[in-house]
Amino acid sequence: MRRKKLNTIIRGFVLATYFLCGVPAWAQTPSQPTTSTQAGPAPAMNAPLAVKEANPPSAEEMAKGDASGSLTGTVNDVTVSNPKVGLTLADTLNQVGQNKVAINFVWTLITGFLVMFMQAGFAAVETGLCRAKNANHTIMMNFMVYGIGLFAYWVCGFALQMGGAAGASSLGGAAPLSGEFALHIAGKTWGLWGTHGFFLTQGGTYDVAVMVLFLFEMVFMDTAATIVTGGCAERWKFAAFAVSSVFLAAITYPLFANWAWGGGWLSQLGANYGLGAGYADFAGSGVVHAVGGLSALAVALIVGPRIGKYNRDGSSNAIPGHDITMVLIGCFILAFGWFGFNPGSTLGASGSLRIATIAVDTMLAGATGSFGAVFYMWIRYGKPDASMGGNGLLAGLVAITAPSGYVNTIGAAIIGLIAGVLVCLSVEFIDRIAHIDDPVGAISVHGACGLWGVLSVGLFADGTGVGAVKGLFYGDAGQLVAQMIGVVTLLGVVFTLSFVFNLFVDYFIGQRVSPQSELEGLDIPEMGALGYPEFVLKIQGAGAA
């Protein structure tokens, strides 16, 4: 009763705001599928089928070539298990099942390849936003985080994350991923980490479905790891970066990802405590982006601001990047890769036709995010700032990552627009009030907008998408509470874990380069070679070119 009352009060308040802003609520009504049933005797599974009735092309016809494409891919191509019997119904059904899983394998792998290519986008954005004297160092961090993260994730990260996540039915089940370490508290099961899949062999995980899942999940983890390099660029010691990235890939990221995606306690908040469908993060605004953004915040606090970023009175100096064209090209690469990130998170195309909505939601939120940021900057500073335009696009994409599987296009457009404005406000807050130096805006784009994306699921999910997740505007306040618990977990656990580990790194290795190296530029002291050896770099005081 109380719950209903609270639902009504919160819904009334937020819906009033929603309508006052002139935005009509719109919910898609799912069409009722038509089904037909035919009674009759079940056909014998192993009796030979009358293949000739399917009119398969003859060998002579095939020998002439198939210019129209109508002869290729017929009953002749169905695998026959027993040539003596010929094609049976059992063969046909097995082929149908394998085709379904094969389509999903190919879909998941290709979208995973797209996500992998996002590393190039991150490299371009971060390097372009840094000064030329640090170009080699910045791009090498982006380059090496791929291999470092992959290795750590293969050793133990994947097992901790997905070791107990069996149930990827679209990929054939991934049955070996069946070990989850869990606590039993007050009669409820709290899954904490997976126990199968170390080195992709332990626990029977030498399995094709597990390999597909590994590739897809690994590139997501690497996205989180590469976010940190941007927030701490231009003063982070390369050795410290390497050790810090191992920890993120092996422990911090997998732990939270298990709780959200691997069958852990956050995903069970619905079943255990009646909070909507449990914490819902479709493609990772929280799991990937907020984890990366909050880890960037933790390291940025420890390494401190760059020399010349702040004056003695606390006012900040803008330190522009060296190549805005590279930044915006990088943003486009990222936007392209996001079509792997979000639609790919269905882990299949066969039976998951929601991919169309997810792709459109992704496009829309990215576009409205860049509108929001550009118009905000234009109104506030008189010019449409290019780098914030790029960050606005990324902010919209980050924010729609969690809700993309659950919201309609109007919801997506609003989420992106809010993210576009939020990223500008957050950059100003981080830079001028908190005095945290974030050269590329990673904390704002991925941290702040990642958290907004998580919350937006609890507001805008319309109940028609994956898992029928329904937010506050569509009648379920419990979902919003589940999302808030996800946010508080990111802030309280992920940030703290990341901060404490990086304190150890600081103690044993040292996180920050020497002031001399920083002023000279990190390319020679840290990497041994300049990013642009044939350019003469102009020295402009502390903020050298």
Place this chain on the structure above:
Amino acid sequence: MKFVGLLLAVCGWLLPVAGLTWTSSLAARFILALIGIALCLTGILGFLNRAYVKEAIWKK
């Protein structure tokens, strides 16, 4: 100050999570989650960050 900041962040998380077992009221859980988020942000930005800003390189 740094330790207090971290402690607040962890307490901010523990509060709504423990609240899941204390109460089944959605209103109470909503409020606990709000307080938890506020505590975490206060710990991170109010205490931890302030401690680092105090000894920042640009103040020397």
